[in-house]
Amino acid sequence: MADFDDFVQGRGSALLRFAFVLSGDAHLAEDLVQEVLARLHRRWDRITAMDHGEAYVRTAIVRQFLSWRRRRAYRETVLAEMPEPAGLDEPQQSVVARDQMWRMLRGLPRAQRAVLVLRFYCDLPDDEIATLLGCRQSTVRSQAARALTRMRALMTEEGVHGNG
Missing domain, CATH: 1.10.10.10 (Winged helix-like DNA-binding domain superfamily/Winged helix DNA-binding domain)
Known part of the structure; x- marks a missing residue:
């Protein structure tokens, strides 16, 4: 599975950024990417045979983010009010x-x-x-x-x- 390891090494940071922008939460982004990569690891040869490896992984991340199970487990809370921007440089x-x-x-x-x-x-x-x-x-x-x-x-x- 050297191809998979190379993919994760080369594109892992970009996938994390993508998941972070999607979720707005660094921990959830890490969970999303880790869970998707763990699921796809076993069939990586078939995925790369389609020649759309990264697109397939991004699709899996989006679908995992939108899944009902995640929706139920994911809770966001506002902890504080934002300060007014007036007077800031x-x-x-x-x-x-x-x-x-x-x-x-x-x-x-x-x-x-x-x-x-x-x-x-x-x-x-x-x-x-x-x-x-x-x-x-x-x-x-x-x-x-x-x-x-x-x-x-x-x-x-x-x-x-x-x-x-």
Whole structure:
């Protein structure tokens, strides 16, 4: 299984980043990647024979993230209110804005969050997102529209200024 070991060594960090952006939680991201890689290890030769190893692994990560079992076990809690960004210098404002964006993204339903991550982080077109999620392109578009509408509403509620 040298191919598998090489894949994990070469692409493991990128898969962790992907899972982190998807889940918003470093520990959950590690669990997702570890669980998916453990499951796929036994059939790695068949997966790489299809010549889409990384895409297959990413799909498995997304599906595991969206699974009912994970949804039930995964709990998010807000521990503190964000400080107001007024009076902060530019790097601090950037950190606060990024944190606000993470909180809003985590507030979305899992399917909507997955669509936004796949669209904006992975830069995938709707047809590829639909294939990954096992749904139609129209579902991807409606999930994205709902997610962006919700994010805009949250930005208005929290007084966050953005470009969209």
